[in-house]
Amino acid sequence: MSERVEGQLSYWQKTLNLSDYQIILERISPVQVFDADIDRHKNPFIGVRLDGEVRATILHTRLLEEEDIIHELVHLAHWDWPEEQVRQETTRLMVSCNYHG
Ligand SMILES: [Zn+2]
Numbered sequence: 439m440s441e442r443v444e445g446q447l448s449y450w451q452k453t454l455n456l457s458d459y460q461i462i463l464e465r466i467s468p469v470q471v472f473d474a475d476i477d478r479h480k481n482p483f484i485g486v487r488l489d490g491e492v493r494a495t496i497l498h499t500r501l502l503e504e505e506d507i508i509h510e511l512v513h514l515a516h517w518d519w520p521e522e523q524v525r526q527e528t529t530r531l532m533v534s535c536n537y538h539g
Pocket residue numbers: 509513521524
């Protein structure tokens with residue numbers, strides 16, 4: 439994990455009250471990602487998987503931007519929120535407080 443990503447992850451974990459979580463970042467190949475909607479492999483993908491009560495893995499096919507990290511952590515903090523609400527909250531957080539590490 440790069441220092442930039444490490445700093446952003448711990449900053450946003452704290453901000454979103456997720457400091458108890460052990461979060462692993464796992465780079466995967468786009469070949470592993472199958473999109474049933476368009477019936478094809480080789481799709482870019484970023485998503486979060488809950489592995490336990492306080493354990494999660496962020497899977498990603500490309501380098502993670504700060505916005506990606508916030509987005510996936512918002513999913514984790516609000517598991518029941520629909521995608522649109524997660525997007526709006528991510529945008530709000532990006533505007534209101536930025537990590538400057
Ligand atoms: Zn999402």
